[in-house]
Amino acid sequence: MGRWATPEAIASARTGNESAADELIAAIWPACFRLATMVLGDRGLAEDAAQESCVTVYRKVHRLRSVDAFDAWLYRIVMRESALARRRSGQVGEQREQGTTGDGTIVLDVWHALDELSADLRDVTVLFYFHDLTGEEIATALHVSHGAVRMRLSRARERLRVLLADYDFELRKNFKEVHYAV
Amino acid sequence: MPFNFAEAGKHVQTEMPVPELPIASIRNRLRDANTRHRSHVLIACALAAIAVLGSGTLLAAMLLGGVRVWLSGNKAAVDMTSFALILNPNADDLRRVTTDATFPVVLPVGIPKGMHMNALVFSPADHPTFIEVMYRNSQTDARSGQFLLLDSSTLNHGAAPTLPNGEKLPAGKVTHWSVGRESVIVLGAGQHAAMKAAMSGITPAESLARTLPMLYRTIILADQDKLADEAEAIAPAEGQSVLLDRGHLGEIARLARSNKSVTYTRETIFEPHPSVAGKPDFAHAKRHFITTTAVSAGGVRAIAAVLASGACGSTGTTRSGRSCQILINERSGRAYWIWVLPFNASSAPTKYVVDRTTFRVLHRG
Structure with a gap:
């Protein structure tokens, strides 16, 4: 609960209160943008997807059946808008996100690894490893079966093992442990 | 080198610079x-x-x-x-x-x-x-x-x-x-x-x-136009009359704050559209919107004044609480004429007269 915004903010926006909707949008904007960027690898496309996600929230939050449903609902929206942005662009754009905060090498390798994954594998990787969603939650967000999520995660792990092979054994061990949480 | 893929990814996300909330762009969208x-x-x-x-x-x-x-x-x-x-x-x-x-x-x-x-x-x-x-x-x-x-x-x-x-x-x-x-x-x-x-x-x-x-003389900006005939019967023959639904009324407070008018799409032109499996894909057609002003910025402020007076079932900005549509006519030189049309058929419309300069409700009845 409360990954995106506080339950109070969501509840208030659900009533149709305009200023509450503004506050909710302000609260979710950074996370929407960051998730879209991780999924798309392109800040321009990500901003487009995040804005469209906010528009959907504005238009439909009052129809949300409960506050508890907000997180899953917003994941679905951002992932769908990201997929649409990806489709509109033909493929992920040229202008890669390449932040160099912290250990620049590691950051670049994370981006490199993500860029090497197909869109399907990248989506599940971001949601599972960086957002700690369960297999069921990812299946809901992506509108696919739980089995498909497991399959994609398995493939992503195999691919990432190769891509991140330069790192020591602890990486792979750690990686494997996380994987079994599906 | 100690490295945890999940933690590294989360770190990248957390440290990622985020552009300022493009609220104007989102509003346009x-x-x-x-x-x-x-x-x-x-x-x-x-x-x-x-x-x-x-x-x-x-x-x-x-x-x-x-x-x-x-x-x-x-x-x-x-x-x-x-x-x-x-x-x-x-x-x-x-x-x-x-x-x-x-x-x-x-x-x-x-x-x-x-x-x-x-x-x-x-x-x-x-x-x-x-x-x-x-x-x-x-x-x-x-x-x-x-x-x-x-x-x-x-x-x-x-x-x-x-x-x-x-x-x-x-x-x-x-x-x-x-x-x-x-x-x-x-x-x-x-x-x-x-x-x-x-x-x-x-x-x-x-x-x-x-x-x-x-043809309606009134501009109908309402998804549910059940009150359109009633609005048409009330609307003066002269001047532009506009019927606004709850969706538009939900925007009034914001528009009034920023002194903006209500615009609407008068005409939509669909360019040659792509086809999917030989069928037209109108959802992705390129469209040109010819928009025009429905309610002036002053009219918006006048409606906001009427809503603030408790008309339409809400004194706040709550969309879902409203139980009416609003008809406005800007013909009069000194005042805006606004009618609150309740959804409940047994209730009669209420006319408000709002001063053009002070935006005070001068008369109700």
């Missing part, structure tokens, strides 16, 4: 999305006729400006690649479209009482050779037949050609006749003998004169 939504609802309606006949993006050539019709016996097929759409057209719209048409347009006569023209589709946008008119009763939601009026010289006789994907362009049953240089095609196999006779004995100008009372 929101307005476009709302417009698209309304358009889609009515386009679905407008294209129902075309769907019955079948439509495909048959030929890229726009020889006939985006609409091609084949008539074979009592069946017709339509290929529609671009068109313009006006929802709830007014007298000026209808006059313009009929005047610009390449043929003398005789509009349908003998339409049942209570119907209003709720959509006008035409193509090409500048000099139409094809006009589709639709009528609806906002009280009963009944719809009259949908009428395609074409320049006879553009009508193709015979079976429609095959689509590039090998499918046959579908054809539907129609009733058709000619009036001068105009071909009239009505969807379905209904009895239209009386209408045919009436249209044959009337001039284009007379048919226009008979149709004008079937």
Whole structure:
């Protein structure tokens, strides 16, 4: 609960209160943008997807059946808008996100690894490893079966093992442990 | 090197610089999305006729400006690649479209009482050779037949050609006749003998004169237009009157704060659209919106004052709490006239007079 915004903010926006909707949008904007960027690898496309996600929230939050449903609902929206942005662009754009905060090498390798994954594998990787969603939650967000999520995660792990092979054994061990949480 | 993929990814996310919330851009997108939504609802309606006949993006050539019709016996097929759409057209719209048409347009006569023209589709946008008119009763939601009026010289006789994907362009049953240089095609196999006779004995100008009372003078900015007839009956004959629904009222407070007007899409022009499996994909058509001001910035402030006075079931900005629509007329030089029209049929509309300078509610009753 409360990954995106506080339950109070969501509840208030659900009533149709305009200023509450503004506050909710302000609260979710950074996370929407960051998730879209991780999924798309392109800040321009990500901003487009995040804005469209906010528009959907504005238009439909009052129809949300409960506050508890907000997180899953917003994941679905951002992932769908990201997929649409990806489709509109033909493929992920040229202008890669390449932040160099912290250990620049590691950051670049994370981006490199993500860029090497197909869109399907990248989506599940971001949601599972960086957002700690369960297999069921990812299946809901992506509108696919739980089995498909497991399959994609398995493939992503195999691919990432190769891509991140330069790192020591602890990486792979750690990686494997996380994987079994599906 | 200690490295945890999940933690590294989370770190990248957390440290990622985020652009400032582009609220203006989101607002614009929101307005476009709302417009698209309304358009889609009515386009679905407008294209129902075309769907019955079948439509495909048959030929890229726009020889006939985006609409091609084949008539074979009592069946017709339509290929529609671009068109313009006006929802709830007014007298000026209808006059313009009929005047610009390449043929003398005789509009349908003998339409049942209570119907209003709720959509006008035409193509090409500048000099139409094809006009589709639709009528609806906002009280009963009944719809009259949908009428395609074409320049006879553009009508193709015979079976429609095959689509590039090998499918046959579908054809539907129609009733058709000619009036001068105009071909009239009505969807379905209904009895239209009386209408045919009436249209044959009337001039284009007379048919226009008979149709004008079937157009709303009021600009209807409402998804649910059940109160449209009531608003039309109340609206003064002079000055622009606008009916606003709850969706628009939800925007009033923000617009008033920023001293902005309410705009609306007067006309939508759909460019040649992509095709999916040989069928037109209107959802991804390139659209041009001709927008205009419905309520001035001052009118918006006046409505905000009325809402703030507790009218319409809410003193706040809550959309869902409102139980009315609002009609505004800006004709008067010194005041805005605003009517609150409750959804509850047993309640009478309430008129408010708001000072143009101070935006104070001067009178209620």
